[in-house]
Amino acid sequence: MTPAIRIKLSTMMFLEFFIWGAWFVTMGTYLIHNLHATGEQNGTAYATQAFGAIIAPFVIGLIADKYFSAQKILGVLHLIGAGLLYYESTAPDFATFFPGILAYMIIYMPTLALVNSVSFKQMKDPSKDFPLVRVFGTLGWMVAGFAIGWLNWEQTGSLALTFKMAGGASLILGLLSFTLPDTPPGKKGQKTSIGDIMGLDSIGLLKKRSYLVFFLASVAICIPLAFYYNFTNPFLNEVGMKRAAAVQGLGQFSELFFMAAMPFFFVRLGVKKMLALGMLAWALRYVCFAYGDAGANYWMLIVGIVLHGICYDFFFVTGQIYTDRFAGERFKSAAQGFITLATYGLGMMIGYYMSGPIVDHWKTSATTHNWTTIWLIPGGIAVVVMIFFLLFFTDKKHTEEQPGLDIEEPSPGVEI
Incomplete structure (x- = not known):
């Protein structure tokens, strides 16, 4: 360039x-x-x-x-x-x-x-x-x-x-x-199916237990993630944090640091431990929010925000790497599209619609909430997802390095 x-x-x-x-x-x-x-x-x-x-x-x-x-x-x-x-x-x-x-x-x-x-x-x-x-x-x-x-x-x-x-x-x-710079359409004149667009050609990967467990955990962990996105800033302002939006920027600093450090951790920990640590970080973050305040426990709020780097990088970035490796050359593009659709689409949607009624239920006055209980709920969900993942996920490289080789050819979709 x-x-x-x-x-x-x-x-x-x-x-x-x-x-x-x-x-x-x-x-x-x-x-x-x-x-x-x-x-x-x-x-x-x-x-x-x-x-x-x-x-x-x-x-x-x-x-x-x-x-x-x-x-x-x-x-x-x-x-x-x-x-x-x-x-x-x-x-x-x-x-x-x-x-x-x-x-x-x-x-x-x-x-x-x-x-x-x-x-x-x-x-x-x-x-x-x-x-x-x-x-x-x-x-x-x-x-x-x-x-x-x-x-x-x-x-x-x-x-x-x-x-x-x-x-x-x-x-x-x-x-x-x-x-x-000009970026012309890459598939001009080509026929495209609904399955291609949604990444459904990779759905056969779910026949493998390891990937099915990873897929279900990915969707489920987005439920507590939704609580963070839509209620962290109202929570921080309610408990008295000054310039909360600016302080939340520490999460992006953390993301940059752990992104740079990922090769170091990936070689030493492997996929399963990296993904599990990402889920554990979500649980710890919500515990910090549950018991943090703008006084003596202000540090807990900061720790909860800074954990963003581990929460995001260790789970989502590692998950993208795992999907790329697991799917193989034939299915990698479709698999990335499918897992993104399932997490940021289905998983986040469930979380957003679940979080609102929970926050309303634990409202204590016109302007205050029982945030301890509210944050322990997504924290508990993250723990359950982590336990499920640890019990059932295996990363067997010798049997699943190229699972696409024995996946049945997908049925053709509706051409657009």
Whole structure:
């Protein structure tokens, strides 16, 4: 890549995740305090991410891969997104807010794959070049959180401005996208089946017990993960943490550190221990939240946030590596799409819809909750998932290194 292209791609990644981080982290606090939403409504709003994750493969598979250049679709989606985000900042109540955020997540989630496609097209060696570009996405998310904390929007009730800030960034990225290197459709003129789009060609991998256990654990662990996404910021603000959105940025610092350290741990621990430690970290995080406070136990809140690196990297990144190795060359792309659809789609959706009623049930007043009990529930779920995984998962390299060789040919899907 030329320096100019590298700068453009890095800027693209920075803005892509700045946009998401600018409103997603604090949306729960905004809904509860500004729009007086219930916990159930809060969970429903966050569930739009899951709907977007389910629909995204169809946008990519039916449009980006076949008809239009990726950078042009990226530009159009972000320009539309800029208008929707501004609209969200003016919504007077939840009933008005929800349709807008649903529409926004349906068009935003496909852009996560599009920025990857645009990047990979320009790279001779993605394994070396992509991390150096993708890291700017993490920085963008962190800068958004620090900006919200520095501007003190949480304490002053000004979180509607987060949507305007994100909308402005979306407008900039939308315009920038049309200047990005051309990324033409890779499957123009080819027939595509529903099975191809959803990764269903890899469903035969579930015939292997190890992968079935991993798959079920992956879906199940996303249930407690949903509690973290939609209620951590409201919780931290309720217990009195100052500039909570900025402090939550420590989780991204942790993610960067453990991402860099993963090769060291992977060689020494192996797949099973890495995945189990990721699940254990989720349980420990919620214990820290359950008993942490803004006083003497403030350190527990910090530990809970910093554990994000182990929670995410040890489970999700290790799981992606395991899926790539287990599926073999024939099924690896389909398997990655299928596990993403199942976790960020099905698993997260269950978690979002479950978390809201639980938070509402343990409400102690108009503005307070019994957070100890609330956080111990997802913590308990994580422990159960970890025990199930440890009892039934085996990583038998000598028998399952290339399981795709004895998987029956999938039946053809409906061609699009």
